[in-house]
Structure formats: structure tokens, C-alpha cells
Amino acid sequence: MINYPNGKKIISSQSTVNHTSTSRRGMTLEHDINQTNAYYLSTDQAVIHKKPTPVQIVHVDYPRRTAAKITEAYFKVPSTTDYNGIYKGKYIDFEAKETASKTSFPFSSIHPHQIEHLKKVLAHGAIGFFIIRFKAYDETFFVEASKIIPHYLDGQKRSLSYKWFKQEGILIPFGLCPSINYLKVIDQLYF
Amino acid sequence: MINYPNGKKIISSQSTVNHTSTSRRGMTLEHDINQTNAYYLSTDQAVIHKKPTPVQIVHVDYPRRTAAKITEAYFKVPSTTDYNGIYKGKYIDFEAKETASKTSFPFSSIHPHQIEHLKKVLAHGAIGFFIIRFKAYDETFFVEASKIIPHYLDGQKRSLSYKWFKQEGILIPFGLCPSINYLKVIDQLYF
Numbered sequence: 001m002i003n004y005p006n007g008k009k010i011i012s013s014q015s016t017v018n019h020t021s022t023s024r025r026g027m028t029l030e031h032d033i034n035q036t037n038a039y040y041l042s043t044d045q046a047v048i049h050k051k052p053t054p055v056q057i058v059h060v061d062y063p064r065r066t067a068a069k070i071t072e073a074y075f076k077v078p079s080t081t082d083y084n085g086i087y088k089g090k091y092i093d094f095e096a097k098e099t100a101s102k103t104s105f106p107f108s109s110i111h112p113h114q115i116e117h118l119k120k121v122l123a124h125g126a127i128g129f130f131i132i133r134f135k136a137y138d139e140t141f142f143v144e145a146s147k148i149i150p151h152y153l154d155g156q157k158r159s160l161s162y163k164w165f166k167q168e169g170i171l172i173p174f175g176l177c178p179s180i181n182y183l184k185v186i187d188q189l190y191f
Numbered sequence: 192m193i194n195y196p197n198g199k200k201i202i203s204s205q206s207t208v209n210h211t212s213t214s215r216r217g218m219t220l221e222h223d224i225n226q227t228n229a230y231y232l233s234t235d236q237a238v239i240h241k242k243p244t245p246v247q248i249v250h251v252d253y254p255r256r257t258a259a260k261i262t263e264a265y266f267k268v269p270s271t272t273d274y275n276g277i278y279k280g281k282y283i284d285f286e287a288k289e290t291a292s293k294t295s296f297p298f299s300s301i302h303p304h305q306i307e308h309l310k311k312v313l314a315h316g317a318i319g320f321f322i323i324r325f326k327a328y329d330e331t332f333f334v335e336a337s338k339i340i341p342h343y344l345d346g347q348k349r350s351l352s353y354k355w356f357k358q359e360g361i362l363i364p365f366g367l368c369p370s371i372n373y374l375k376v377i378d379q380l381y382f
Contacts, residue, residue: 047311049271054243055261070246073261080240084275086284089316091277120238125280 027179029098029133029140033083036178040087046183048085048092054078080117081128087183088191091126093118094145098133104159105132107152115152118145127190131182132169134162141169142185218370220289220324220331224274227369231278237374239276239283245269271308272319278374279382282317284309285336289324295350296323298343306343309336318381322373323360325353332360333376 033050040046059072081095095114099105118128128145147168151157170189172180224241231237250263272286286305290296309319319336338359342348361380363371 041311044311044314047308047315052243052245052267053248055246055248055264057244057246067265070264070266071262073246073264074258075261076243086282086312086315086317089282091280091282093277117238120232120235121277123235124238124277126238126277 029096029131032179033096033131036180036182037083039178040183046085046087046092048083048087050083051080077111077113079113081114087127087186090190091121093121093126093128094131096131098135100135102134102136102162104161105134105165106159108158110152115149119149122146127186131172131180132165134165138174140172140174140180141165142172142182143169144189220287220322223370224287224322227371227373228274230369231374237276237278237283239274239278241274242271268302268304270304272305278318278377281381282312284312284317284319285322287322289326291326293325293327293353295352296325296356297350298348301343306340310340313337318377322363322371323356325356329365331363331365331371332356333363333373334360335380
């Protein structure tokens, strides 16, 4: 994906309004993280990628002279987190989520598999965390996985409050390039 | 994927001969690595996963009451390797390929992006390597990425000979569970 230096795409006023454009009115968290990771890669600071969306492919057409076309496939539940890679010799692993809620982040948006996965990589020495955005405030928090996992697993709560993130998370300042400099937080916490 | 303890699927003699069954007459390298990684995960030795196949999704149908159905998508060229994860605190990254050739492994089966990616993760402290299988001999070699990358990049050769793998690679013994115990090689080389 190629972006303009200010991290925004130029959308022509004649562009057709479609399914996608409305959901990307503001820049999504995924977009910001991808831009940030591309910046880290190009400046040789870290190698962190988003994993492809897991898809169950059922049928593929192989037309002559053109590329194979997948004609039937379904989204699969991810068994790991979306992002991983390496930074300063350390294995990095995280999940990113945004919520429209003004009061809390619901656990329902994290799959049990992802919690299991983070628990395991932490046990093997990973730096594991969440990046959680409250869209209503345009605030993006870095939270160590070890802080969220116990709450998720004890089953007493179905969400964590915005207030909890203010206390336990670390606000990632928004910048132009990279837009969310989460390695800075990692430097403070782990190095 | 669930497999029988001997790592083989039971195929009924009445089973329909289809596109898939012929290409899986012997167990594929991918199958063996997935089984091995599942074993490492269940015995808490390492957390290493295959990344999902990268797919460009063009059209999705959202029928009522049933799962979203992808009706048009295309395979994308991967920008990284297929496998990564963590072992003993180290970031692990590798690509696996099998060849039907009896004499050499062709560079054409590795994407330039994957070489670039391995070069980068090595620079950040990863354990990066290839697992290459010569199907004709049923031999599977572990080769450090640092040994293959210079040959790939200098552009003088279009392949590496089977003999080269015998000299420079490490033969991974085939077992029942795990079928290809590549962590044993990593232990010898790096720990």
C-alpha cells in the first residue's frame, strides 16, 4: 500500500461512494499501524508485519492465460494475533482493536484463541501487548498483554472500562510519520 | 487440522479420486511442518505458526443468516516467509520448499521479497533459515538463511545443487512425532 507523506489518501470528490469509503471516513487503526510498520521497516528499526486474513478456500477457477480466481472462500477465526515480528532481537506479538464505545472495551472483540496465543508467547519470552483505540476520543492505548489476560480469563468482567485504560494503559501520542509510534513505548517499558 | 497419531490420514479405498488426493499421495512438506509445529505447541516447546495464504479479496457476499461468502479473490505474492514464531526467547523465521528435481533446487521458487525479508530479520537478531525437501530422495534439509542469501543475490546461479545441500545443509531426520524435528538442529546450531 502506498500512502502520501501525510499518511492520508487523496480521495477525489467525484469518487463513487461505496461500501468501503464510509467505513474509512477517519483513518482506521489498522491503516495507522500498517503505515507505522512500513515506516519502521523502511528506517530499519523493526520488522513487524500484519498477518494475512485467514481464509478457508473452497473453490478456485484456473482460467487459461489469467490468474487463478478464488470463487468460493470463507473467513476463518484467527488462531493467533494479527501482528508479529522482531525488534532489537526480541519477538514482538500484538493484537489491535478499536471500539466505538465511550465507556468500555468489550472482551467479546478478542477471540479466546488470541488470549491463549499471547499467554504462550509471553511464557517463551515475547513482548506481547494490545493496541486499543477508543474512536470517540481518538485515543490509542498500549497495554501489556499480561495486564489484560488475567481479567479476560477470570470471567468476572465482560469488558474493561475506559477509565481502566487511562490508568493501566499508556497513551500512544499521534504523529504524522509514524502515526502511532508504539516502539517508543516498548523502549520505555522493556529496554 | 486433526491427524492420526502416526501422522497419516486414513484414506478409504472407496474415496473419490479428486484434484487434492493425487497431489497428497505422499505427505507434503507443509503437512509435516504443520504437524511438527502443532507438536511443539502442545508440548510447550515453541510457538511457531504458518501464516495464512495472502489473498486479495475483491468481492464478498453477505447472505442473511449465513456466513459471509467471498466470491472473488486472488492469490497475492507473499511479502514475507510462510512461518514465524518464538523459541527459547528467540524470533524464528523460515521458508519451506520442496522440489521434484533430483539434481538441484531452483531459485525461482523463492520470491525476492522473501530473501529481502530474511535478510532484514537476520540483521535484527532472528534465527532465519530454509527447510528444503528433495522429494525424489525424501530428504529434508535445514539450511541457514545466511548461507543461501548470498548465492541468491549475486545472480550467478539459478539454482543450488543437491550436492551443495548435502555439504552445506543439515539433514533433518524423519520421525513419527514430530515428523521433522527442526528445533533439534536449531539447538545444535544456536544454543
